[in-house]
Amino acid sequence: MDEVNDGGLLLGGQSLSFNHYSINFEDCSICSFAISRSINSYTSRFLFDNYTLIVSEYLDSKRLHQILSDSAEEFRRAAGLPEEDFSKVLPVYVFDLDHNMLLLLDRYHESIAFRDMVIAVRTKIAQTVNDYSCNGRHVFTRTRELERPLVGSILQSMWGVSPTHLSWSLRHNSTLVDYTWSIGQTPFGPFSEISSLSFVQKDAARRNVLLTSLNYSITSAIDVLDSIAAHGGDRNLLKQSQHVQFTQRWNLFRYKLDKAVSALSHFDFKMALFYLRSSDHDLYAMHSFVYHASQEIEASLVCFKDPAFPWASVSLSAFGLLALFYVYGKRDRLFRNKRKQF
Structure with missing residues (x-):
C-alpha cells in the first residue's frame, strides 16, 4: 500500500484503498458450491522404485x-459490502481452504487475474516443488504466502x-514466455521472492492509465465526426459562427x-495527464455544438408542381392517327393496280 501511494503508481487525483471482508466458509453455501463445481483432477506419472x-x-x-460472476450479488449481501457509485471496485476473492492437499488454480497458479476480479486460493500446504529449476536446483513455491501473487x-x-x-x-503473432526478466525485482514468475515493483512496472501502470484515457478521447472524437457526417457534413449542419468555434x-x-503524446514519450506523466484532462473540455464543447445544431434541424417536404399538358405531342399523335385512318380508308383508291383499269 505504501509503495502504491509513494512509489508513483497513482496519478493526480487518484486514490487507492483496500477493504477487507471475510465470510465463514461453513456459512457460505455459494462458496462451497463454487469450489465443488470447479474442482478437476489430473494424473501424473512419477518414477520412484x-x-x-x-x-x-x-x-x-x-x-x-463464471460462478463468481453470476453470484456477485449474493457475495455482496453475504459480506455486507456497501454500494460504490463513483469508484472502480476490483473484487479479490481469496479462498483459504481447510484442505490437507495442494489445490492450485489451473494446476500451477496461486492467483489468477481477470478483467473484473482476482481469484486466489491456498490450503494448509505451506510449500510445494514446482516444475521449474534454477542453477540445477528445484524451485519451491510457498503456497501460504499470497501477497506476492496477489x-x-x-x-x-x-x-x-x-x-x-x-x-x-x-x-509468431502471439506471446512468448521468457523468464530472463522475471528473476529480480518483480512480483511475477516463480524465480523471484520479491513483491516490490521496479520502475518498469510503475511506468507501465501509469502509462496504461493515460493510454486508456487517450483511446477514449480519440474514440469520442470519431463519434463526433460520424455524427456530423450523418447530418450532411459540417457546412450543412453548423452555422457560420458555430463552424468557426467548432474548428x-x-x-x-x-x-x-499531440502534446500529451509528446509528454508520454518523455515519461512526463503529469504533463500528459494535464493535457488529456484539458482536452476533455474541448471534446465536450464539440459534442455540445453538434447536439445543439442537430436539434435545430427541421424536416421539410418539397412538393413538385405537375408538369404542363403536352399539347404538342398530343396534337402530333392525333394528326398521325387521323392520317393513318385516312390512308386506311382510301386504300383501294390509292393502292389500286393501274393495269386493272385497262
Whole structure:
C-alpha cells in the first residue's frame, strides 16, 4: 500500500484503498458450491522404485470465475459490502481452504487475474516443488504466502501490466514466455521472492492509465465526426459562427493530444495527464455544438408542381392517327393496280 501511494503508481487525483471482508466458509453455501463445481483432477506419472500414477486435484479458474460472476450479488449481501457509485471496485476473492492437499488454480497458479476480479486460493500446504529449476536446483513455491501473487494479479487487472515473463512476438503473432526478466525485482514468475515493483512496472501502470484515457478521447472524437457526417457534413449542419468555434475547438483538441503524446514519450506523466484532462473540455464543447445544431434541424417536404399538358405531342399523335385512318380508308383508291383499269 505504501509503495502504491509513494512509489508513483497513482496519478493526480487518484486514490487507492483496500477493504477487507471475510465470510465463514461453513456459512457460505455459494462458496462451497463454487469450489465443488470447479474442482478437476489430473494424473501424473512419477518414477520412484517404479512408475507410479498419482491423481491430483486443481481448480478450474474459468468455471470458478463464471460462478463468481453470476453470484456477485449474493457475495455482496453475504459480506455486507456497501454500494460504490463513483469508484472502480476490483473484487479479490481469496479462498483459504481447510484442505490437507495442494489445490492450485489451473494446476500451477496461486492467483489468477481477470478483467473484473482476482481469484486466489491456498490450503494448509505451506510449500510445494514446482516444475521449474534454477542453477540445477528445484524451485519451491510457498503456497501460504499470497501477497506476492496477489500484487501481480492486481497489477494485471487494475493497470493492465503484463507479466514480465511474457513478451509479444511479431514473427509468431502471439506471446512468448521468457523468464530472463522475471528473476529480480518483480512480483511475477516463480524465480523471484520479491513483491516490490521496479520502475518498469510503475511506468507501465501509469502509462496504461493515460493510454486508456487517450483511446477514449480519440474514440469520442470519431463519434463526433460520424455524427456530423450523418447530418450532411459540417457546412450543412453548423452555422457560420458555430463552424468557426467548432474548428477552433477541433484544432485545440488535436494540439493537446499531440502534446500529451509528446509528454508520454518523455515519461512526463503529469504533463500528459494535464493535457488529456484539458482536452476533455474541448471534446465536450464539440459534442455540445453538434447536439445543439442537430436539434435545430427541421424536416421539410418539397412538393413538385405537375408538369404542363403536352399539347404538342398530343396534337402530333392525333394528326398521325387521323392520317393513318385516312390512308386506311382510301386504300383501294390509292393502292389500286393501274393495269386493272385497262
